[in-house]
Amino acid sequence: MVKFLKMLSISVREGTATRKYPFESPLVTPEFRGKIEIDPVKCVGCGACTRICPPKALTIGNEGDEIVLKYFEGRCIFCGMCAYVCPQKAITVSKEFELATWELGDLYDEVVHTTVKCRICGKPFTTVKFVKEVEKRIDNKVPEDLLTVCPECRKKLTARKIGSKVVGVSGE
Amino acid sequence: MSHDYSKLIDELSRGHRSRAILSKILEVCGDSVLDLSRRNIVIKIVIKAKCLRTALENIYKEHDLYLRTIAASDERSREGLFKLYYVFGIDSEGTNLVFEVPVAEGAKVDTISDLFRASDWYELEAHDLLGIEFNGRQMSRLVLPEDWPENLYPLRKEVSVEELKKMYQPQLISRVSELGVEEVVRIPVGPYHPALHEPEYFELYVRGEKVVDARYVGFMVHRGIEKLAESMKYDQVPFLAERICGICGFVHSTSYVQAVEDALGIEVPERAHFIRSIVLEVERIHSHLLWLGVALHLLGYDTGFMHAWRIREKVMVLAELLTGSRKTYGIDLVGGVKKDIDKDKIPRIKETLNVLRKEFKELVDVAMSVPQVKARLTGTGVLPRGEARAYSLVGPTVRGSGIARDVRKDYTYAAYHYVSFKVPVYTEGDNLARTLVRVDEVFESISIIEQLVDMMPGGPIKAERWEPQPMRLGIGAVEAPRGEVIHVVLTDLYGPYRWRVRAPTYQNLQAVPIMLKGVDLADAPLTIASIDPCFSCTDRAVIINLRSGSVKTLPIEVISRRVRGNG
Numbered sequence: 001m002v003k004f005l006k007m008l009s010i011s012v013r014e015g016t017a018t019r020k021y022p023f024e025s026p027l028v029t030p031e032f033r034g035k036i037e038i039d040p041v042k043c044v045g046c047g048a049c050t051r052i053c054p055p056k057a058l059t060i061g062n063e064g065d066e067i068v069l070k071y072f073e074g075r076c077i078f079c080g081m082c083a084y085v086c087p088q089k090a091i092t093v094s095k096e097f098e099l100a101t102w103e104l105g106d107l108y109d110e111v112v113h114t115t116v117k118c119r120i121c122g123k124p125f126t127t128v129k130f131v132k133e134v135e136k137r138i139d140n141k142v143p144e145d146l147l148t149v150c151p152e153c154r155k156k157l158t159a160r161k162i163g164s165k166v167v168g169v170s171g172e
Numbered sequence: 173m174s175h176d177y178s179k180l181i182d183e184l185s186r187g188h189r190s191r192a193i194l195s196k197i198l199e200v201c202g203d204s205v206l207d208l209s210r211r212n213i214v215i216k217i218v219i220k221a222k223c224l225r226t227a228l229e230n231i232y233k234e235h236d237l238y239l240r241t242i243a244a245s246d247e248r249s250r251e252g253l254f255k256l257y258y259v260f261g262i263d264s265e266g267t268n269l270v271f272e273v274p275v276a277e278g279a280k281v282d283t284i285s286d287l288f289r290a291s292d293w294y295e296l297e298a299h300d301l302l303g304i305e306f307n308g309r310q311m312s313r314l315v316l317p318e319d320w321p322e323n324l325y326p327l328r329k330e331v332s333v334e335e336l337k338k339m340y341q342p343q344l345i346s347r348v349s350e351l352g353v354e355e356v357v358r359i360p361v362g363p364y365h366p367a368l369h370e371p372e373y374f375e376l377y378v379r380g381e382k383v384v385d386a387r388y389v390g391f392m393v394h395r396g397i398e399k400l401a402e403s404m405k406y407d408q409v410p411f412l413a414e415r416i417c418g419i420c421g422f423v424h425s426t427s428y429v430q431a432v433e434d435a436l437g438i439e440v441p442e443r444a445h446f447i448r449s450i451v452l453e454v455e456r457i458h459s460h461l462l463w464l465g466v467a468l469h470l471l472g473y474d475t476g477f478m479h480a481w482r483i484r485e486k487v488m489v490l491a492e493l494l495t496g497s498r499k500t501y502g503i504d505l506v507g508g509v510k511k512d513i514d515k516d517k518i519p520r521i522k523e524t525l526n527v528l529r530k531e532f533k534e535l536v537d538v539a540m541s542v543p544q545v546k547a548r549l550t551g552t553g554v555l556p557r558g559e560a561r562a563y564s565l566v567g568p569t570v571r572g573s574g575i576a577r578d579v580r581k582d583y584t585y586a587a588y589h590y591v592s593f594k595v596p597v598y599t600e601g602d603n604l605a606r607t608l609v610r611v612d613e614v615f616e617s618i619s620i621i622e623q624l625v626d627m628m629p630g631g632p633i634k635a636e637r638w639e640p641q642p643m644r645l646g647i648g649a650v651e652a653p654r655g656e657v658i659h660v661v662l663t664d665l666y667g668p669y670r671w672r673v674r675a676p677t678y679q680n681l682q683a684v685p686i687m688l689k690g691v692d693l694a695d696a697p698l699t700i701a702s703i704d705p706c707f708s709c710t711d712r713a714v715i716i717n718l719r720s721g722s723v724k725t726l727p728i729e730v731i732s733r734r735v736r737g738n739g
Contacts (some may be wrong), residue, residue: 006538079502
């Protein structure tokens with residue numbers, strides 16, 4: 001027999017390889033990385049995920065009096081780094097991958113945080129939950145300035161302190 | 173040569189080849205060598221630009237020596253100079269010989285493209301992206317588009333990513349205003365149709381049915397990711413690197429992290445090395461199956477194509493099980509990996525490999541017995557051994573021409589030194605040889621994974637902490653399915669200062685015109701595909717008939733299905 005006809009018996013043995021997706025469920029292993037889900041209760045808005053996110057699908061910023069963590073699925077590469085670095089374990093990687101939609105808005109997820117306002121300039125600079133988390137983690141021993149003054153005002157404050165010390169020393 | 177050199181040479185050399193090379197260099201240009209040092213397998217020679225050519229003229233005939241990559245970098249902010257790093261490999265002793273060449277702004281470097289033919293593109297690219305000038309050769313544009321302004325060199329540090337992004341805007345804005353609409357999406361559809369394959373463009377010059385010459389035009393989608401990485405953090409770049417290639421992405425992320433680990437001296441836990449090796453081999457199997465399918469398809473044997481991809485699907489599912497994704501695995505981090513291979517997955521791995529071995533053997537037996545397949549692979553697209561050496565070729569392309577060059581053996585990395593495996597070599601240099609190299613490699617890879625899985629040590633999968641330091645040079649090389657991938661990294665505090673990527677196709681494509689000369693037109697697509705250029709290619713090719721003067725455009729697949737003229 002001509003050898004290449006052996007393929008016929010292989011084909012009969014294997015049958016149809018193509019799955020009838022979407023009528024049949026797609027083959028996804030338990031390890032599959034799909035879109036991420038952010039637990040708004042656990043999230044404290046620290047922004048660690050936004051700093052590691054390679055395609056910048058996660059962003060954090062001030063919007064009025066609130067700080068908003070935004071997740072845009074359209075940019076997401078499903079690498080799971082955000083879940084890997086999240087100190088609060090607020091991000092989980094789901095198995096969802098059927099993300100096509102008619103509405104661009106469907107591709108955005110947002111977590112809105114209430115903010116702490118700087119006691120000097122009045123600008124919101126961090127989230128209430130983040131401050132609470134920091135206090136919890138280091139046992140309420142945080143200097144008060146760190147929790148109530150924004151980084152920029154703190155810089156000025158420190159500069160002034162150093163300045164007065166230097167002046168003090170030279171005045172002696 | 174004065175006698176004080178001999179002690180230095182003893183200290184630095186890693187074998188008799190590097191000893192011979194070092195003593196020759198010191199003999200002819202001892203005065204121009206500014207510094208000599210060695211770290212692990214890397215011997216670094218800092219040499220004045222004016223003496224580089226003289227040094228290389230004296231050593232280019234050395235057996236085993238080949239050009240791995242050239243990285244150009246803008247270090248004017250640090251030392252007021254540009255720098256060129258020429259990385260050569262000495263296969264037999266696994267040594268990297270790096271020439272660090274400081275180049276003042278506006279100074280010219282002598283070309284080495286006649287000594288090491290592979291350097292042709294590297295020099296053109298260094299000129300395109302950094303404006304480094306070379307003496308004694310013709311310069312033309314390689315990477316940048318034709319309408320790019322003169323004297324704007326994107327990899328120079330003073331050019332910002334934002335500025336580069338704007339380079340595409342003026343044209344777009346004027347077009348949009350011409351159209352009188354507010355928003356337009358521009359989709360390039362052209363002679364390089366990016367539908368399924370990647371864009372490349374070959375011009376084949378034919379006389380009758382025979383190809384007499386070939387010209388390649390590429391870099392149509394040069395994305396500037398090396399520039400982009402300079403603004404990213406260490407642990408973000410692996411994900412960018414992985415997207416260089418849609419088929420063998422993991423080799424790029426591994427190559428990058430290895431380069432950083434080499435530069436900063438990071439100790440990677442053994443278990444991470446094993447996981448990387450396992451995933452790399454899984455990737456090789458899927459890539460070779462994909463290639464075999466495409467090759468059979470180009471030969472018109474679609475049954476084989478379908479079955480190759482049916483078998484490949486099992487590998488894709490296995491990859492997803494091990495890493496979380498079918499492709500772009502996303503588990504490499506500097507200092508280790510981020511996903512472990514649990515014990516309960518091991519039976520599944522072994523089971524898949526057993527099925528794979530059986531079914532792949534079945535497929536190869538049948539496919540190779542098809543008379544047309546065998547006839548069209550045999551004796552076509554011949555690449556002689558000498559040419560393969562002269563062009564510093566890599567991967568199955570060079571192994572099909574009788575040179576056993578394989579990074580896994582020569583410059584061993586990850587966990588490959590724990591396993592025993594053969595490097596398949598065929599000497600005929602034709603398309604059949606390159607096919608058989610890949611077929612054999614699939615079986616070797618299956619065996620490698622089986623060995624690794626059995627030997628896998630416990631322990632952590634990532635180095636706990638490491639400290640970045642500025643301006644350290646690191647080299648990471650990985651044997652990708654299509655040849656050696658090599659990344660050169662210069663470190664900075666938060667991310668790479670300069671990241672030079674060299675994919676195997678960059679090296680191998682330069683030899684395609686040689687393979688094409690004299691083949692029948694019908695065999696040209698397969699010959700081009702035989703280097704496995706990620707089949708990153710054109711859907712279309714232009715045929716110019718010298719005799720009739722006609723020019724016509726055909727989809728590449730139509731050419732491959734044409735019957736041989738004189739058969």
